[in-house]
Every structure is written in structure tokens, then in C-alpha cells.
Amino acid sequence: MKTLRELFRDSRFSLGAAVLFVLVVLALLSFFSPYDPTEWRVVPRDMPPSWEHLLGTNSMGQDVFWRMTFAARNSLIVAVFGAIISRAIAVTVGLVAGYSGGIVDRVLMFISDGFMVIPLFLILVLLAMLIREHMNLVNMALLFGIVGWPWDTRLIRSQILSLREREFTYTAILSGTPTRKLIFNEYFPFIIPLVLATFINHTAFVVGMEMTLALIGLTDLTIPTLGAMLQWAVSYQAILLGLWWWLSVPIGVAVALFVALYLVSVSISVYLDPRARIQRVGAR
Amino acid sequence: MRFVRRYLVPRLIQYVLVLWLGITVIFFIPRLMPSDPVEAQINTLLLQGTFLGPAVVEEMTGILREMYGLKGGLLEQYVSFWRRLFSGDFGPSLFMFPTPVIQLIGQSLPWTVGLLLVSTVLGWIIGNISGGLTGYFRQSRILRVFDGMAMFVRPIPYYIMALMLIILFAYLLPVFPLGGALVIGTEFSFTWSIVWNLFKHAFLPLMSLSLLGVAVNHQTMRLIIQNVKQEDYIWYAKIGAVKERTIFARYAMRNAILPQITGLTLSLGQIFGGALITEIVFSYPGIGWLLFRAIILTDYNLIMGITTISIVAIITGILIIDLLYPLFDPRIRFK
Numbered sequence: 001m002k003t004l005r006e007l008f009r010d011s012r013f014s015l016g017a018a019v020l021f022v023l024v025v026l027a028l029l030s031f032f033s034p035y036d037p038t039e040w041r042v043v044p045r046d047m048p049p050s051w052e053h054l055l056g057t058n059s060m061g062q063d064v065f066w067r068m069t070f071a072a073r074n075s076l077i078v079a080v081f082g083a084i085i086s087r088a089i090a091v092t093v094g095l096v097a098g099y100s101g102g103i104v105d106r107v108l109m110f111i112s113d114g115f116m117v118i119p120l121f122l123i124l125v126l127l128a129m130l131i132r133e134h135m136n137l138v139n140m141a142l143l144f145g146i147v148g149w150p151w152d153t154r155l156i157r158s159q160i161l162s163l164r165e166r167e168f169t170y171t172a173i174l175s176g177t178p179t180r181k182l183i184f185n186e187y188f189p190f191i192i193p194l195v196l197a198t199f200i201n202h203t204a205f206v207v208g209m210e211m212t213l214a215l216i217g218l219t220d221l222t223i224p225t226l227g228a229m230l231q232w233a234v235s236y237q238a239i240l241l242g243l244w245w246w247l248s249v250p251i252g253v254a255v256a257l258f259v260a261l262y263l264v265s266v267s268i269s270v271y272l273d274p275r276a277r278i279q280r281v282g283a284r
Numbered sequence: 285m286r287f288v289r290r291y292l293v294p295r296l297i298q299y300v301l302v303l304w305l306g307i308t309v310i311f312f313i314p315r316l317m318p319s320d321p322v323e324a325q326i327n328t329l330l331l332q333g334t335f336l337g338p339a340v341v342e343e344m345t346g347i348l349r350e351m352y353g354l355k356g357g358l359l360e361q362y363v364s365f366w367r368r369l370f371s372g373d374f375g376p377s378l379f380m381f382p383t384p385v386i387q388l389i390g391q392s393l394p395w396t397v398g399l400l401l402v403s404t405v406l407g408w409i410i411g412n413i414s415g416g417l418t419g420y421f422r423q424s425r426i427l428r429v430f431d432g433m434a435m436f437v438r439p440i441p442y443y444i445m446a447l448m449l450i451i452l453f454a455y456l457l458p459v460f461p462l463g464g465a466l467v468i469g470t471e472f473s474f475t476w477s478i479v480w481n482l483f484k485h486a487f488l489p490l491m492s493l494s495l496l497g498v499a500v501n502h503q504t505m506r507l508i509i510q511n512v513k514q515e516d517y518i519w520y521a522k523i524g525a526v527k528e529r530t531i532f533a534r535y536a537m538r539n540a541i542l543p544q545i546t547g548l549t550l551s552l553g554q555i556f557g558g559a560l561i562t563e564i565v566f567s568y569p570g571i572g573w574l575l576f577r578a579i580i581l582t583d584y585n586l587i588m589g590i591t592t593i594s595i596v597a598i599i600t601g602i603l604i605i606d607l608l609y610p611l612f613d614p615r616i617r618f619k
Contacts, residue, residue, distance in 0.1 A: 114306065116550060118302070118595055119556045119598055120557065121554075121557030123310075123591075125587070126310065126314070126591055129587060211443070212441070216575075230447075247447070251444055258439040262438060263435075
């Protein structure tokens with residue numbers, strides 16, 4: 001609670017959190033939607049925004065506002081699950097590499113360094129190409145979960161390396177604490193804040209990658225996500241037809257989401273930075 | 285000699301290992317998948333309404349299997365994959381038959397390399413200078429505005445930026461063309477009007493790539509230079525009445541630029557992915573646009589070729605930057 005109060009002092013965090021809150025509320029609104037998002041021609045086509053249709057309607061005869069709520073919901077679900085999977089891999093690899101050291105450490109670090117320089121986008125395209133027919137939300141989360149962990153693995157590993165040399169590790173080992181207990185009880189409290197900060201970054205990464213793959217037609221476009229919404233608007237030439245509300249809604253939501261996630265993650269990493277912490281304590 | 289042993293040889297070994305890792309991953313991805321690309325290919329053909337007798341299907345499966353290099357045991361496939369890679373033979377494109385894949389990539393590669401090179405260099409230089417200035421002269425109000433802008437631009441992905449630029453400068457204010465690289469039907473030559481035309485078409489893609497590069501470099505550079513500014517040697521230089529401008533350019537920037545070069549090598553893969561997307565949004569005739577068409581047409585050979593060549597190119601590009609690194613870092617040069 002105290003942490004949260006301190007974080008909210010940072011205007012960047014409060015702004016980001018407020019925008020995220022609005023987006024989550026929008027996503028929750030989808031449960032009250034009067035229309036089925038997969039059905040076409042339920043409302044008049046190409047209507048500009050009005051009281052009846054808050055953000056207008058598109059060329060497929062769907063209400064843009066209600067479709068957007070579904071898109072926000074699905075994109076957030078994929079992003080959160082993708083981030084959880086990827087965090088699990090990052091923590092496991094980082095822990096094993098950092099704790100065991102030696103040849104295991106070197107092999108694992110070589111693999112993660114290798115994945116850092118290889119363009120992820122191409123690997124994702126190759127993978128998505130092959131499971132194209134099965135690109136539902138679960139598979140999408142899995143697909144985005146198995147990439148993007150190397151950076152954070154490195155971070156976690158270095159944290160473990162420094163923790164391993166601390167006094168309390170020796171005390172624990174000498175007093176016969178099992179390794180599992182040592183890791184879960186003693187090391188995890190140090191790692192969890194790190195994982196949280198990178199979790200937010202990966203969420204943004206997944207939303208972005210989902211939109212990218214949708215834009216090149218590699219996801220299931222019948223599932224309303226931000227990417228699918230954008231793809232429909234682009235492929236129906238919404239710009240040239242002057243249907244600005246159709247195209248700008250997914251873009252606007254995406255920009256708001258990315259900026260909000262970024263602000264929150266910057267503010268959290270500043271909070272976690274020991275130098276900033278000293279400043280904060282000193283200022284009071 | 286020590287430079288060769290301590291820096292060059294380990295770096296080259298690392299290059300070979302990473303290359304091996306990347307190519308091996310590409311090799312195994314299609315083979316670990318539950319769906320068979322050959323079956324998928326034949327299904328697509330059948331779905332398009334082509335009638336094929338069972339015997340023909342059988343024969344085609346055999347031919348396709350050979351073309352994809354899916355014949356024989358895993359080890360045999362792996363060896364032949366590498367052999368084909370070294371001879372640059374990725375087979376013919378399936379949908380622009382019988383043009384070899386390597387030729388299609390050869391036509392597109394210069395566009396991508398040009399776009400990537402100009403935008404990366406531009407973003408890197410501008411971002412580092414503005415970030416350096418903002419980090420060093422914290423009091424300046426005007427420079428703080430840059431900070432705010434970078435904060436907003438940084439998290440936006442490439443394609444969103446590209447779409448926003450299209451809406452702004454090609455639709456609302458029709459200054460620049462919507463897409464393409466040249467007016468249709470023109471051949472490239474060095475005349476004034478054609479070069480101007482080329483520039484006009486390349487401007488928006490370049491902008492969307494380098495704006496983000498500026499923002500990213502600005503932010504990291506600002507943080508680095510803030511730390512450098514607290515170093516003792518800066519303090520001594522100030523006491524010694526060295527001019528502020530000299531301290532900034534020759535002491536602070538010179539030291540802060542080194543991690544930025546390393547950062548550039550690490551982010552090159554990301555920038556490359558971004559360039560591919562930007563090309564798709566702008567219908568720019570580079571590798572990204574080729575990849576997009578290959579995906580739409582499920583041209584598996586072409587996709588494999590593009591992925592393999594791009595990964596080799598990116599890893600080699602990173603190697604080149606790393607080998608140039610000693611030119612900037614005296615500590616490595618004089619060792």
C-alpha cells in the first residue's frame with residue numbers, strides 16, 4: 001500500500017495508471033455489448049459518430065465503439081497471458097543460469113544472447129505462418145510468450161549472481177536450507193519487483209506484435225483484437241473513403257495503451273532504482 | 285597481435301556460433317510444427333478449385349517435398365540445408381515460378397538496405413546529439429520540450445507511426461505520395477526529376493523509422509550523459525576552466541557515445557523488423573513488401589529465403605559494427 005502511494009506521487013505513474021484504468025473499463029464494457037462482434041450488417045453502414053453510435057459504424061455494418069471494447073479486451077488478455085508465459089521462461093532460465101553457473105550458465109547465456117540479435121519479427125512470422133489456421137487467443141498468447149525473454153533473463157541472472165554472494169546465502173546454506181526453499185523464500189522477494197517492471201514492457205511488446213502480425217494477415221481476423229480492427233480498416237481503404245473514425249479508433253486506443261504502459265514502466269523502474277530511492281528518502 | 289587474440293578471434297567465434305544458432309532455429313521451426321507445409325500447400329491448391337487426381341497429388345507431394353528439402357532423414361536434410369545456404373540456392377519462388385527466390389530478394393534488398401541505413405544513421409546521430417544536449421544542459425527549457433516529445437514518441441510502434449504519418453501528410457495534407465518507391469512506369473536513372481521523385485516517395489518511410497530512432501537514442505543518451513556529467517574528470521575540467529563547449533563535445537560526449545554503439549548493435553534486429561513493417565504500410569518495394577506478398581500467396585520457399593538471408597545479413601551487420609568499435613574506443617585500440 002505504501003509502495004502504491006509512493007508511486008502515485010509520480011505524475012507519470014498516475015497518468016499512465018489512469019489511462020490504463022479507462023482502457024480496462026472499456027474492455028469490461030464489452031460484456032454489456034448490445035451487438036455480437038462477429039456479426040456483420042447489424043447497424044447501418046459507414047455512419048459518422050453520433051449519439052446512437054458513439055464512434056460511428058464501419059463498412060461491415062458494425063458499431064465501432066462496441067467492437068473496440070471487444071478488441072481492447074482480447075488484446076489485453078493475449079498481452080497479459082503472453083507476458084506471464086514469457087516471464088515464467090525468463091525467471092526459470094535466469095534462476096538456473098545464475099544459480100548453477102559454469103557450463104550450464106554459459107550455454108544458456110549463449111542461447112539467450114543469440115536470440116537477442118536475431119530479428120524476432122521474422123521468427124514470429126515463420127511460426128505464425130505455420131500455425132496460421134489455429135491462431136486463436138490461446139495460441140497467440142503462447143506464440144508471443146515464447147519470445148522476448150532473453151533481455152529479462154539477463155537481468156534476473158545478474159541479480160541472482162549478486163544475491164548468491166551475499167552473506168545471507170552463506171548463512172542459509174550453512175544452516176542447511178534446501179535450495180528450493182532458499183530460492184523461493186530468500187531470492188524471490190528480490191526478483192519479483194524486477195519481473196513486474198519487465199512484465200509491463202512485455203505486455204506492450206505483445207500488443208504491438210499482435211497488431212503487426214494482424215496487419216500482414218497472419219492472425220485470425222474474425223477474432224476482434226486491436227490488430228484485426230486495424231487490419232479491416234486498412235484493407236477496406238478507410239482513409240481513401242474518408243471513414244476517419246474507423247481507422248483512428250484502433251490507432252488511438254493503441255497509442256493510449258502504449259504510452260500508458262510506457263509511463264507506468266518508466267515510473268516503476270525509476271522507483272526500483274536504488275539511486276532514485278536515496279533521493280526520495282533524502283527529499284523528505 | 286593482442287587485439288587480434290583478445291578481441292577479433294572471440295568475436296568471430298561468437299559470430300559463427302550465433303549464425304549457427306539462427307540458421308538451426310529456422311531449420312527446426314517448420315519441422316517441429318504439427319502441420320506439414322507440403323500438405324498445407326496442396327490443400328491450398330485444392331481449395332482454389334483445382335482438380336487433381338490422387339496419382340498427381342502423390343507425385344506433387346514428392347516433388348514439393350524435394351523442393352522444400354524435406355526429403356530423407358533429419359541429419360541429411362540439415363546438411364543439405366546448409367549446402368543450399370552456401371550456394372545461395374533457395375529454390376524457385378512458387379508463385380512467381382520459375383524466378384529463383386534469390387533473384388527476387390536481390391531486387392528488393394537494395395531498397396531495404398538503403399532505407400535502413402539512412403534512417404538508422406539519421407536517427408542515431410540526431411537522437412544522440414539532442415539527448416546529449418538535453419542531458420548536459422538540464423536547465424534549458426527548450427531542450428526539456430524534446431524530453432516530453434521523446435516520451436510520447438518512444439512507445440509508439442513503427443507501423444502506427446507510419447499510419448499516422450500517412451493520414452497527416454498523404455491524406456489530410458497531400459504533400460507526399462501514399463506509397464510506392466517511384467512513379468509507376470519509370471526506370472531508375474540519375475536525373476534530377478527521378479531523384480527528387482525517389483526522395484519524395486522515401487520521405488515518409490524514412491521519417492517514421494528515424495523519428496522513433498531519434499526518440500530511443502535521445503532517451504538513452506540523456507541518461508548516460510547525466511551519469512557521465514557527475515564523473516570526476518568533468519569536474520576537474522570545469523575547475524581547470526576548460527570551455528563548457530569543449531567539455532561537452534570532447535569529454536562528455538566522447539565517453540557517452542561508446543555504450544550507444546553497443547546499443548545500436550543490439551537493437552539492429554528490432555529496427556530491421558520495424559523497417560519491414562514500414563515497407564508494408566508504404567508499399568515500399570523492399571524485403572518487407574516482398575515478405576508481405578509471400579505471406580499472402582503462401583509462397584513458402586520465398587518466406588524461408590527471406591528469413592534466412594535477413595538473419596544472415598543482420599548478424600553480419602552487427603559483426604561489422606562490432607569490428608568498427610575499436611575505432612571509437614581507445615581502450616581496445618591501445619591494448
